[in-house]
Amino acid sequence: DVKVTQSSRYLVKRTGEKVFLECVQDMDHENMFWYRQDPGLGLRLIYFSYDVKMKEKGDIPEGYSVSREKKERFSLILESASTNQTSMYLCASLGGGENTGELFFGEGSRLTVL
């Protein structure tokens, strides 16, 4: 069964802490994405990566960075967490070609910043 796995389902961090969210996919997909999900706002794209060591900013990259050292792994980094980054974070990978294909999502990481 194909899978996108996010390392942490729930995290609680303090303002100013560095936060790492890890995502691993086992489908050999080139493209991976980080979204945040907030009520009434749907999913907003933070960053995406179309190849190892390649990254592109999405719609809301401020306060975030990413790392793609291996094809199967895409990490989201909050250098200094703030309370407005409290949210649900969803990782996804893309199959089936340039956006005629399906996004495969992990179960999400719910981050609370105190």
Place this chain on the structure above:
Amino acid sequence: GDSVTQMEGPVTLSEEAFLTINCTYTATGYPSLFWYVQYPGEGLQLLLKATKADDKGSNKGFEATYRKETTSFHLEKGSVQVSDSAVYFCALGGTGGFKTIFGAGTRLFVKA
């Protein structure tokens, strides 16, 4: 820029009722259209898709038809079940690059 607008929820229905969730889009080019579903405590999963005008996507009793003339992709099901309670997201992609644009989501509650 490209955008997706879907009806606000929550939508509350009784079991076996007919469901429509409206979705309209704005896009340059010829996007693919998707419906994703998020069950409680889970990530999103693809429910159905259509890649060109007049295509009908269907899955698990749900249907949606890609209407270019009205820029719409409304989700329908003839008889909902309690297990259909979830959040439904309309989305578009394929207008250039790899980005998928999501609507705000519509929460559906189905009562027994």
